[in-house]
Amino acid sequence: MKEIMRRKLGDSDLMVSEVSLGSWLTYSGGVGREQTEACTKAAYEMGINFFDTANVYGRGASETAWGEILSAYPRESYVLATKVFFPMSDTDSGLSAAQIKKQIDLSLARLKPDHVDLSQCQRFDITVPIEETMEALSEVVRSGKARYIGFSEWSPEQIEAGLGVAGAEKFVSSQPQYNMIWRNPEKEVFPLCDKNGISQIVWSPLAQGVLTGKYKPGELPPSDSRATNQEMSGFIGRYMSDEILTAVQGLLPIAKEAGLSMAQLALAWDLRRKEVASVIIGASRPEQIVDNIAATGVTLSDDILEAVDKALANVIVHTAPISETRGRAEGVKHRE
Numbered sequence: 001m002k003e004i005m006r007r008k009l010g011d012s013d014l015m016v017s018e019v020s021l022g023s024w025l026t027y028s029g030g031v032g033r034e035q036t037e038a039c040t041k042a043a044y045e046m047g048i049n050f051f052d053t054a055n056v057y058g059r060g061a062s063e064t065a066w067g068e069i070l071s072a073y074p075r076e077s078y079v080l081a082t083k084v085f086f087p088m089s090d091t092d093s094g095l096s097a098a099q100i101k102k103q104i105d106l107s108l109a110r111l112k113p114d115h116v117d118l119s120q121c122q123r124f125d126i127t128v129p130i131e132e133t134m135e136a137l138s139e140v141v142r143s144g145k146a147r148y149i150g151f152s153e154w155s156p157e158q159i160e161a162g163l164g165v166a167g168a169e170k171f172v173s174s175q176p177q178y179n180m181i182w183r184n185p186e187k188e189v190f191p192l193c194d195k196n197g198i199s200q201i202v203w204s205p206l207a208q209g210v211l212t213g214k215y216k217p218g219e220l221p222p223s224d225s226r227a228t229n230q231e232m233s234g235f236i237g238r239y240m241s242d243e244i245l246t247a248v249q250g251l252l253p254i255a256k257e258a259g260l261s262m263a264q265l266a267l268a269w270d271l272r273r274k275e276v277a278s279v280i281i282g283a284s285r286p287e288q289i290v291d292n293i294a295a296t297g298v299t300l301s302d303d304i305l306e307a308v309d310k311a312l313a314n315v316i317v318h319t320a321p322i323s324e325t326r327g328r329a330e331g332v333k334h335r336e
Contacts, residue, residue, distance in 0.1 A: 010172030011197030020050035042286035054083035063110035081118035095125035119146035199277035250311035267295035
């Protein structure tokens with residue numbers, strides 16, 4: 001079996017597998033407990049050492065499952081990341097100091113270890129002064145409950161505001177949506193983060209599975225696919241137009257020429273960027289993990305990259321309006 005390459009996560013001492021396992025739509029309720037355990041164990045045994053979750057995934061269900069499953073392995077053998085922001089109850093949400101401190105304790109109770117390696121802000125909270133958020137995150141690190149901090153889907157203005165809080169811990173990771181179609185982060189987020197020692201951990205590298213080619217234009221989705229699963233289909237709509245599905249079919253001969261599956265081509269395309277430390281996959285079957293990890297260490301030729309751009313030319317998103325960036329809000333609040 002191919003050995004998974006590892007990359008350094010920003011200005012941290014963490015080395016993470018180029019392919020990591022996430023639990024957003026799968027282990028929060030989209031697949032059963034037996035599948036969750038089988039996929040998690042398979043990922044670990046195949047060399048994946050980076051596991052990414054969030055408190056809101058299944059309102060704690062994903063963290064609880066991984067707390068039970070990963071506890072079978074030495075804590076120092078894997079990198080564990082979680083997130084905070086989205087509502088856990090009618091009164092619990094956001095990035096206030098009180099919420100950050102409360103939610104990290106609850107996450108640790110579910111995950112079982114005394115610390116996570118990475119605590120991330122799942123979105124930006126425009127209702128809380130950035131100074132309060134950064135000071136609370138710093139306290140989480142200095143109390144030993146997290147080793148490092150990161151964020152997901154922050155705007156360049158928000159990233160700079162967080163970095164500008166005097167005396168605060170520095171971010172080491174950014175978690176953007178990024179794939180062959182959705183290239184929004186390339187223009188500003190990637191260079192800003194690279195300049196400040198922040199790596200990218202990519203979510204939706206397969207565009208919710210669309211880049212595997214399984215969805216055909218003018219046809220109903222396969223009955224066992226994410227698009228037909230009530231628990232997992234809520235976010236795939238952006239990619240399901242006939243225009244996009246037709247363009248994606250044009251990638252099939254390109255993947256064949258490269259000697260890769262469609263999924264491997266898409267993951268290797270993300271990993272061509274030095275700014276990307278890891279791509280987060282979701283798996284409902286261990287064999288999906290076997291296929292995905294074969295993308296590690298792959299170098300795509302210039303001809304292949306040019307062919308990808310040509311095939312997708314009419315559907316690539318280079319700059320998206322804020323209204324199309326899921327859950328993200330513009331602006332920064334400061335203390336008066």
